[in-house]
Amino acid sequence: MVEASGCDPGILKDANALKKILIESAKVGEMDVRSTYFYKFSPYGVSGMVIVSGSHISIHTWPEKGYAAIDVYTCDVDSKPEKTIDYILEKIGASYAHITEIERGIEDEDGTYTHIILSWDEAPQED
Amino acid sequence: MVEASGCDPGILKDANALKKILIESAKVGEMDVRSTYFYKFSPYGVSGMVIVSGSHISIHTWPEKGYAAIDVYTCDVDSKPEKTIDYILEKIGASYAHITEIERGIEDEDGTYTHIILSWDEAPQED
Numbered sequence: 001m002v003e004a005s006g007c008d009p010g011i012l013k014d015a016n017a018l019k020k021i022l023i024e025s026a027k028v029g030e031m032d033v034r035s036t037y038f039y040k041f042s043p044y045g046v047s048g049m050v051i052v053s054g055s056h057i058s059i060h061t062w063p064e065k066g067y068a069a070i071d072v073y074t075c076d077v078d079s080k081p082e083k084t085i086d087y088i089l090e091k092i093g094a095s096y097a098h099i100t101e102i103e104r105g106i107e108d109e110d111g112t113y114t115h116i117i118l119s120w121d122e123a124p125q126e127d
Numbered sequence: 128m129v130e131a132s133g134c135d136p137g138i139l140k141d142a143n144a145l146k147k148i149l150i151e152s153a154k155v156g157e158m159d160v161r162s163t164y165f166y167k168f169s170p171y172g173v174s175g176m177v178i179v180s181g182s183h184i185s186i187h188t189w190p191e192k193g194y195a196a197i198d199v200y201t202c203d204v205d206s207k208p209e210k211t212i213d214y215i216l217e218k219i220g221a222s223y224a225h226i227t228e229i230e231r232g233i234e235d236e237d238g239t240y241t242h243i244i245l246s247w248d249e250a251p252q253e254d
Binding site for chain 1 (some may be wrong): 131132133168174181183202223241
């Protein structure tokens with residue numbers, strides 16, 4: 001789950017550009033695209049979803065704030081969600097990202113399932 | 128984000144039943160369904176996605192473990208994601224759920240965006 005700040009407003013408004021970026025990001029992360037769904041909502045934002053085998057990538061954008069909420073969910077241990085996220089952040093021109101990784105379906109001692117949460121920050125455009 | 132344990136394996140295998148449950152859960156949460164995408168994967172599991180106006184609900188199931196990973200993402204402050212989750216947990220017969228709420232797009236003092244994380248447990252069938 002990524003909060004991306006300082007992004008290019010022109011890209012965040014452009015549903016077609018975002019669709020291309022998310023499809024390519026799935027390939028970069030070694031995921032197999034099944035279906036896509038994108039739409040613009042008023043006044044500016046775009047919501048987009050790429051459905052991958054057992055997984056999904058979504059983006060919801062606020063161009064007027066240079067902000068995008070990105071989620072990458074994957075069930076596939078062979079995929080590379082970090083590469084997917086890095087690709088998206090680069091292409092939308094994010095200057096800063098707050099990222100939380102949630103490892104799902106961790107079996108507890110009592111047989112119930114929980115998750116493990118890890119958060120960090122990145123400044124992709126400052127490299 | 129929900130890890131649901133002790134669920135009914137028969138329901139977790141049944142893509143049609145899960146589709147009905149997720150569509151109804153969107154209505155219960157006052158969300159407006161735009162599109163759905165469900166498929167079974169081998170040997171047992173189901174992946175399902177309901178795309179809502181500015182939001183989405185997804186489920187990925189492991190019937191052999193009685194386990195389901197559920198996500199409800201909403202941009203709409205008028206929707207009721209807690210009701211959506213409670214409805215799904217009841218219908219899939221979950222005995223236990225570990226839930227993490229992530230409030231997205233919180234503006235920090237330096238103008239970047241972050242999120243706030245809150246986790247709790249529920250035992251829906253023990254009430």
